[in-house]
Amino acid sequence: MGVSLKDVASRAGVSIKTVSNVVNNYPHVTPQMRAKVQQAIDELGYRPNLTARHLRKGRTGIIALAVPEFGNPYFAELAGAVVDAAARHDYTVLVDHTAGLREKELLVSQGFRAHVIDGLILSPIHLETEDLTARTDSAPLVLLGEREYEAPYDHIAIDNVAAAREAVRHLIGLGHRRIAFLGSRTGRERQPAHLRLRGWREEHAAAGLEADDALVVVTDGYGREDGASAMAALLDRGERPDAVFAYNDLIAVGAMRTLTERGLTVPGDVAVVGFDDIEEGRYGATTLTTISPDKEAIARLAVDSLVERLAGGTAPEPRRQRPGYRLVVRESTARPPRPR
């Protein structure tokens, strides 16, 4: 550290507590006191908490990552990647969660903590384009995830339609014909499940097969429980698919649990493909075939975009960037045991 709070206090002729109050930007410090302490800080080159580089620019060195939920391992894994990417630029990441609530997404995007963070990486679910165009907060914002917006912000997302098509192509290639889609949402045109559902539909068409809407199940959310109940609903109404393409790995995990409870085997009776490549899918009794988005690339692109905008200068036009993904084939998919 070199220079301490105590050094600053004695140079300024005030108590250590007062210096601390100034450094912490507590509002009850008088402007006179603040000026006196600031002068001592400048003279001694005292470096409070965060890096001088950030502070000189009036920054905190903190960026926020706002995700819909902590409970979804995809976001936990992504958060880890963002922390790593941000560390390379000397930024610290604090993670916030919106609970998938539009109200919370609005608050966060509109600068709820503008005094605390330099920039925001937000993965929205319910925000509308209007919400974003109405944004007044000046802190740079980068969007993540599958929702599409016509708003002037950088947006990082894999090509969800193409990725979904690749998953379905894998199943069709194995010989499956009755392929269910679990995890659709209703009434939200631009929702991610819509893009993945569109991929499911398009790939059927490309293969000259008819996509059967009776095999599409709407879910309330994106969790294990939603997958379990979606699979149960499908079986209860007498639909028995050859294969399942789940909106994400959690829904796939839930669906596999229901299949087990109903005495059906994976992949013998029903093949299952997920989306996200969370670690959990690599450790189940039957490992999960899945679409693996390049989380490191997503995190790196998001942080780099934010840092570029924080650096000022002539900011580039908002960009849409598409990191890669790949299909990872594991135990949950195989050819049907007999011709169907």
Add this chain to the structure above:
Amino acid sequence: MGVSLKDVASRAGVSIKTVSNVVNNYPHVTPQMRAKVQQAIDELGYRPNLTARHLRKGRTGIIALAVPEFGNPYFAELAGAVVDAAARHDYTVLVDHTAGLREKELLVSQGFRAHVIDGLILSPIHLETEDLTARTDSAPLVLLGEREYEAPYDHIAIDNVAAAREAVRHLIGLGHRRIAFLGSRTGRERQPAHLRLRGWREEHAAAGLEADDALVVVTDGYGREDGASAMAALLDRGERPDAVFAYNDLIAVGAMRTLTERGLTVPGDVAVVGFDDIEEGRYGATTLTTISPDKEAIARLAVDSLVERLAGGTAPEPRRQRPGYRLVVRESTARPPRPR
């Protein structure tokens, strides 16, 4: 909102940008300008971003929760509970992670972001009592988790020894005799694994059985991979336990995957008990018996303790609080198929 930035700007006779700079506590505002803007803010009753209640007290309304890793669902679930508990006191939670690094734990505990947060809830792995007694930051700190400290801070943790004993008692009661412990750590007397290992040992003694140290496996970390390799190591050295008590659910999940790969069934060949009750354990092909700490109570006690100390007045002596836990029996444990 009522009063806007613009209203404040015209009352103070400055630009909106200047008001914004003051509200955001940017350091390059002159004390004179700050005073002028503050006066307009006070006269108009402008309420920037956070609640006036917090701001009047010189607070941000933000508490930090620092966990060892985002990737462990136990901490993700706990974070969700802390967010809920904090919301009841009008506090926002930002989550930080220490990556289980002592250096990062030190930084966080010593007030790395004192200017941003009002208080800290920290779940340490490597901090020593000396680190905590040397702490100079004045922001209230509450400790979570299994490490025991003789330091003047509130500490919330379940009784790990008693909980581990209950898990082992369950296995002994079913008729298991060769009970492995996966997830011990070396060289750290007060590490949590030590407490759970102590429980394993004490319960054997209480039942008049000899605890076999050849069935204890040290792991590098607390993840699925650690559990998988620990189980493999045990089997590779010719030890075939009746049952496994894992340090946590992730280690249990990893161990079950190895058992599956080796052609052994759970619970038929080997019964498995975990610790944490993460949701993942409820959805596997074989659901996991586990110790379920009361995460809501942990979160509530932690937030309440912090809020009480933030309220000032005569703070009580640092307290050690022990929330409850319970054994949840699921499919991964059963009586041995035949007498052994």
